[in-house]
Amino acid sequence: MNPVVHFELPCDDRERIARFYESAFDWTCQRLGPEMGNYVLATTAEQDAKADAPRGAINGGFFQRDASKPAQMPGIVIGVRDIRDAMRRVESAGGQVLGEPMDIPGVGAYVAFLDTEGNRGSLLQPQG
Incomplete structure (x- = not known):
């Protein structure tokens, strides 16, 4: 989970x-x-x-x-073990990954996504 x-x-x-x-x-x-x-x-x-x-x-x-970026709305961040695998799962389930993971120093890899209802979420693979 x-x-x-x-x-x-x-x-x-x-x-x-x-x-x-x-x-x-x-x-x-x-x-x-x-x-x-x-x-x-x-x-x-x-x-x-x-x-x-x-x-x-x-x-x-x-x-x-920032109006130049998509999905400027409240969202949740979900912790994952493998961000690339989670990105594939989001897309397979009908969601849309918004770009490529970015490294947040001291935190980990992060990327946002939209679910099938247009809600914004993010994935975080903790640094480790």
Whole structure:
């Protein structure tokens, strides 16, 4: 089974969206630099050295909306063991892979897709 490991939401103003979720839900937002596309990581559940985050909790992030790219909508990120195999499975099931995997330093290989209903999702093969 391949679990949901992350969520993503588009934004027009990364400072505004970070302030909103920090204020409304006490999330911690880490604003990354231009080398990471000005992405904002959102921590929704704390972890400590003895235990993982609460069962079922996932963290996420906010990406800068870009009209030149497809599928600028909320999505989920699914953790997979083999991104190329997962891409083939998405296409075999009737979905559409959006481009080629990109390497996210310190994280792993990532590529977005559309399911048969036009919903955006992403695949992540953790670095390892």
